[in-house]
């Protein structure tokens with residue numbers, strides 16, 4: 293019987309509407325647990341007034357006027373805090389207001405609420421489950437999270453979102469304080485690196501600046517973030533320019549502002565004259581991941597210098613490079629990469645005679661092809677190579693990325 297189950301909840305202590313209703317949270321939609329609790333309390337009061345013998349703590353019916361069971365009414369006293377939640381549900385409004393104040397420093401559209409509940413609360417909840425069963429109950433934490441969430445939606449005008457919240461709010465119910473976990477802001481765009489001598493990612497103290505630092509500077513000023521990371525589709529060498537638009541995602545940690553003026557930021561970055569960007573827009577972690585996993589073909593312009601003179605007609609031997617190139621991990625990166633034999637493709641090659649000892653070469657190759665070693669041969673570690681097909685020692689004097697294949701994102 294329902295009345296007996298309700299009576300068991302209220303047998304020894306005062307229990308508030310929310311805590312009563314939560315035990316029946318799986319019954320009927322369209323009600324809050326507080327409403328369910330009120331309905332059930334009313335029903336139980338009627339049963340008591342009708343003379344049903346039930347063991348209940350009278351203070352659960354403070355304010356009720358009994359018409360038949362006057363003896364019961366006389367025993368009613370004013371209740372203290374709810375035995376289960378210790379009055380938590382009466383404090384939710386002020387709790388939510390305090391959290392909303394903390395959120396004021398941040399720009400966000402979506403949030404998620406989590407709570408740290410005291411052990412005592414969880415234990416009392418379990419005692420109730422033992423008394424009345426768990427079948428129709430809703431977990432305490434689910435109700436609190438939802439109720440705080442509803443209030444925050446009203447106070448902030450923002451939306452609760454379980455999947456991809458901008459901010460996760462973790463409320464400690466004992467201290468009443470909330471910890472804010474601000475999710476990063478991801479900004480997608482394309483960059484060109486117009487100068488040699490700067491790395492793509494921050495590399496202090498060896499390099500004073502980088503593509504990342506130049507792009508991040510105005511973004512950090514606008515978002516008031518704590519730190520930044522760059523995720524890009526491959527990277528050019530420090531001494532190489534990137535004259536093709538390379539897609540990237542800049543990740544800003546703990547941003548206070550999310551709605552930023554991208555046009556203004558593009559202008560600020562481009563005034564550096566070292567790095568150009570275009571098409572900046574709000575993005576996400578998935579895109580960053582896809583960019584890092586992408587392996588598009590790339591085209592390069594290389595200035596090759598030879599140790600001995602070459603005739604213009606001999607350069608046609610460069611055609612022999614089209615096809616599979618076997619590359620052992622270059623000596624210059626062996627300290628950080630495993631020794632490995634890679635097979636990469638040269639897909640197209642063109643050249644322009646400059647003088648007896650130098651020429652320009654345009655190479656299109658599969659992702660991961662080491663260009664400098666394709667020229668020098670890396671002491672026989674890359675085969676074939678320009679050195680090998682021309683029978684002269686060849687070195688790469690200048691390297692530019694001139695095209696990056698399309699990446700699906």
Ligand SMILES: [Zn+2]
Pocket residue numbers: 307308309310311312374375376377378379380381
């Ligand atoms: Zn309660």
